[in-house]
Amino acid sequence: MAKSARLGTRAVWAGEEEYLMQGATQVPVVHSVSFGYRDMDEWLQVALGKKNGHIYSRNTNPTVSVFEEKVRDLESAEAATSASTGMGIISSTLFALLSPGDRIVSVKDTYGGTNVIFTEFLPRFKIEVTLCDTTDHSQIESEVAKGCKVLYLESPTNPTIKIIDLERLAKAAHTVGAMVIVDNTFATPINQTPLELDADLVLHSATKFLGGHADALGGVICGRKDLIGQVYHYREINGATLHPMAAYLLLRGMKTLHLRIRQQNKSALRIARFLENHPAIERVFYPGLKSHEGYEIACRQMRGFGGVLSFMLKENSFEAVRRFLPRLRYCHPAANLGSVETIVGPPATTSHVECTAKERAAMGIPESLVRYSTGIEDTSDLIADIDQALKPFA
Numbered sequence: 001m002a003k004s005a006r007l008g009t010r011a012v013w014a015g016e017e018e019y020l021m022q023g024a025t026q027v028p029v030v031h032s033v034s035f036g037y038r039d040m041d042e043w044l045q046v047a048l049g050k051k052n053g054h055i056y057s058r059n060t061n062p063t064v065s066v067f068e069e070k071v072r073d074l075e076s077a078e079a080a081t082s083a084s085t086g087m088g089i090i091s092s093t094l095f096a097l098l099s100p101g102d103r104i105v106s107v108k109d110t111y112g113g114t115n116v117i118f119t120e121f122l123p124r125f126k127i128e129v130t131l132c133d134t135t136d137h138s139q140i141e142s143e144v145a146k147g148c149k150v151l152y153l154e155s156p157t158n159p160t161i162k163i164i165d166l167e168r169l170a171k172a173a174h175t176v177g178a179m180v181i182v183d184n185t186f187a188t189p190i191n192q193t194p195l196e197l198d199a200d201l202v203l204h205s206a207t208k209f210l211g212g213h214a215d216a217l218g219g220v221i222c223g224r225k226d227l228i229g230q231v232y233h234y235r236e237i238n239g240a241t242l243h244p245m246a247a248y249l250l251l252r253g254m255k256t257l258h259l260r261i262r263q264q265n266k267s268a269l270r271i272a273r274f275l276e277n278h279p280a281i282e283r284v285f286y287p288g289l290k291s292h293e294g295y296e297i298a299c300r301q302m303r304g305f306g307g308v309l310s311f312m313l314k315e316n317s318f319e320a321v322r323r324f325l326p327r328l329r330y331c332h333p334a335a336n337l338g339s340v341e342t343i344v345g346p347p348a349t350t351s352h353v354e355c356t357a358k359e360r361a362a363m364g365i366p367e368s369l370v371r372y373s374t375g376i377e378d379t380s381d382l383i384a385d386i387d388q389a390l391k392p393f394a
Ligand SMILES: *Cc1c(COP(=O)(O)O)cnc(C)c1O
Pocket: 085, 086, 087, 088, 111, 113, 154, 158, 183, 185, 186, 204, 205, 206, 207, 208, 217, 218, 219
């Protein structure tokens, strides 16, 4: 891509400037498991990595490579590799980079699955995990200063949309020689590019905003070539490979990433402002509101505040959510986010389903919290829909 090309142009063209097959303008879905070579010397060169090409689709595949290239370009990274799901890339990364005796520092509000790796799996391999209060920057700095191999961050977080100062914490990590990994799923590269804020690796559940249509699972990570090489090697051998058909669907979704995110940023901000003044609403969590504790950091490190917000009904019970959700017309009540359709869900059935009500309360997650992932519908229709659904609560 030309250096001057902006994000919307990159989302369309990155990885797709050359035709892979007989002038087909769309990236072909290459279902072939293996790739044949009648020339033994060429086969050997490709197998040894001395020449570009593909050998076996668990390792690399032409359709999957285009997907990786598009994300690499949008994140302004040196290299990228992918996996079958977001969790596939997260676990491949952690197990590729950490060894027994290492220490990792992270926060309490990471994605639920990531949190299970931290609390259940890493300790079994004698990897020490320290989870800090998500927005307590001084606590994170002092834990990092004690020494660690990895600082793992996520911003914005799920489900109360907390914001972490990535540049500040990257500085703390680099002082002790630790590497910084950021889960950028909620922001997308349209709103935030963590490598430009000094992170070493940035990863995504491509299942969410990157694909954007809730019809394909995938994960991807970008960063320095040597680190990506280590993650690629782990994933190649352990086998959580992205399927070429999923790569194709993700690629098709990504062409409209810039347009979708622009609309979702706009709608989420307007909905957050509307809810902030609504008599049935106790509290709104959205980093684009001046009342949000991470507002200033978000203004510094993000180009847009994202499509996900959450809010708490004044009537603070799961019973209230049970009555409210079915009243909404333009949304899927489901455990997903980042799609073209609006998706809503309470933490009790989605991100924090494993916790008891008491545990959720201790984590600052109210029982009447609703996570709202704004789709690309017309903003005024979404606001009118929420307004009518809230009528019995006002
Ligand atoms: C969904 C999600 C994941 C996990 O991705 P899958 O594709 O479902 O495996 C990781 N991180 C965040 C922030 C997510 O929202």
